[in-house]
Amino acid sequence: MAEWEPVVGLEIHVQLKTRTKMFCRCENTFATEANTQTCPVCLAFPGALPTPNETAVEWTLKLGLALGCEIAPRALFHRKHYPYPDLPKGYQISQYDEPLCVDGKFTVPGPDGDFEVGIVRAHLEEDAAKTIHVGGATGRIVGAAHSNIDFNRGGTPLVEIVTEPDIRTPEQARRFLQLLRQTVVELGISDAEMEKGSLRFDVNVSVREAGEAALRTRTELKNMNSFNFAAKGIEREIKRQIGIYEAGGEVEQETLHFDPGNESAPPLRSKEEAQDYRYFPEPDLVPLEPERDLVERLGAQLPDPPWARIDRLREEIGFVLAEGLVTSGRDDLYARTPGEREAVANVVMNELAAAGVDPAAVNGEELGKVIERRAEIPRAAFDEALAASGSDGFSAETYLAETAIADVGELDPVIDRILSENEQQVEAYRGGKDGLLGFFVGQVMKETGGKANPQVVNERLREKLNA
Numbered sequence: 001m002a003e004w005e006p007v008v009g010l011e012i013h014v015q016l017k018t019r020t021k022m023f024c025r026c027e028n029t030f031a032t033e034a035n036t037q038t039c040p041v042c043l044a045f046p047g048a049l050p051t052p053n054e055t056a057v058e059w060t061l062k063l064g065l066a067l068g069c070e071i072a073p074r075a076l077f078h079r080k081h082y083p084y085p086d087l088p089k090g091y092q093i094s095q096y097d098e099p100l101c102v103d104g105k106f107t108v109p110g111p112d113g114d115f116e117v118g119i120v121r122a123h124l125e126e127d128a129a130k131t132i133h134v135g136g137a138t139g140r141i142v143g144a145a146h147s148n149i150d151f152n153r154g155g156t157p158l159v160e161i162v163t164e165p166d167i168r169t170p171e172q173a174r175r176f177l178q179l180l181r182q183t184v185v186e187l188g189i190s191d192a193e194m195e196k197g198s199l200r201f202d203v204n205v206s207v208r209e210a211g212e213a214a215l216r217t218r219t220e221l222k223n224m225n226s227f228n229f230a231a232k233g234i235e236r237e238i239k240r241q242i243g244i245y246e247a248g249g250e251v252e253q254e255t256l257h258f259d260p261g262n263e264s265a266p267p268l269r270s271k272e273e274a275q276d277y278r279y280f281p282e283p284d285l286v287p288l289e290p291e292r293d294l295v296e297r298l299g300a301q302l303p304d305p306p307w308a309r310i311d312r313l314r315e316e317i318g319f320v321l322a323e324g325l326v327t328s329g330r331d332d333l334y335a336r337t338p339g340e341r342e343a344v345a346n347v348v349m350n351e352l353a354a355a356g357v358d359p360a361a362v363n364g365e366e367l368g369k370v371i372e373r374r375a376e377i378p379r380a381a382f383d384e385a386l387a388a389s390g391s392d393g394f395s396a397e398t399y400l401a402e403t404a405i406a407d408v409g410e411l412d413p414v415i416d417r418i419l420s421e422n423e424q425q426v427e428a429y430r431g432g433k434d435g436l437l438g439f440f441v442g443q444v445m446k447e448t449g450g451k452a453n454p455q456v457v458n459e460r461l462r463e464k465l466n467a
Helices: 054-066 170-187 227-246 292-300 306-317 319-327 331-336 341-354 364-372 379-388 408-421 423-430 434-447 454-465
Strands: 004-015 077-081 091-095 101-108 115-126 130-134 146-150 157-163 199-209 219-224 254-256 267-270
Touching: 004 170, 004 227, 054 101, 054 115, 054 157, 054 170, 054 292, 091 115, 101 170, 101 306, 170 199, 170 227, 170 306, 170 319, 199 227, 219 227, 306 319, 306 331, 306 341, 319 331, 319 341, 331 341, 331 364, 341 364, 341 379, 364 379, 408 423, 408 434, 408 454, 423 434, 423 454, 434 454
Parallel strands: 219 254
Antiparallel strands: 004 157, 004 199, 077 091, 101 115, 115 157, 130 146, 199 219, 254 267
């Protein structure tokens, strides 16, 4: 049996949150009444002329610099032709062979070290209108009865990022996408919310035999909007292509639509190539020539990159927590919260997130006091403190005043009664089922209304059960 190597490249679409659209002055807003944010320019009325959005151009340059790209001295808008119902002009104003940002490198930390993903280009274009699929169980194109068009989204500034085929596993793809999203959010240029469609990505997948240098035929999984769905889609497509080759067949170049409900990917159409779009320079727009002073000023505004922060934190709390804190935007609160580092990281990453508290609103100093003394206060008081930690005037003392029951004389009668009422579980524990300790701890905490000191309860239970 041959050993197969997956080859994955990504195309990521980032919708910019500028006040107005890319080539007109229509408001760039989300969730407004359908077809109310339109004008003759974005609806392609005859004679309407586009005017570039200066902020969108600057934000694209900023993103390109964050991706390690070279900024082109001259970039050109092109017309990309394709006849879709959501494209009123019959073409999209995009960039083709002279994009704004080229030849980048994006570092992605992993549990076994960093890997790099090459960035072919990051170019600026206008988004298409939004197709709303009606009927069917999922609201997706597969199974829909018909589709409506909302032209509010048409003309929104959109940056397309195209990677080299440097990704080798579904997990690497997921990590790259998560880190890229956090980078975009921290630059302040997009909400990058997949639920709203302001971050979308297409996945190109092929496989080849290990050691083979040439690339084989690829397929494209279209318009994915979940990191996990992307990983699942890639995994499924890798298996499908390997199965075709091992059966003696050939993979066809086509665009597929991944359906997460049943993890299938029915074909949408044959995959287009550049010549199918009949690109030519947009005659109504002059070339973009970014000034060097502007590029230098934007470069100086870049924040500390997420990948670098993960690499620093992994030495302190391990890779999993470091990646989780940074890609969720919680590492700033972690840095502001004193205390034993792994304990702070776990609370900020897990328990505070579960409480739904905005980390930016939390007073780290006060939160650190609560975490430091969490064993001394009832669990209920700790949970209440976390829930309130993002409110104005939050003070740890309010919750630290409640003291957990640590008096052995008060706890022992409760523990003895619970052990006597659960003789079967006691025998099972003594027979080697150590996991039952958690059951006994839970019973004691329930009996004391969550006010018992968990550390003392654990110690007393072990002593009595091992006696």
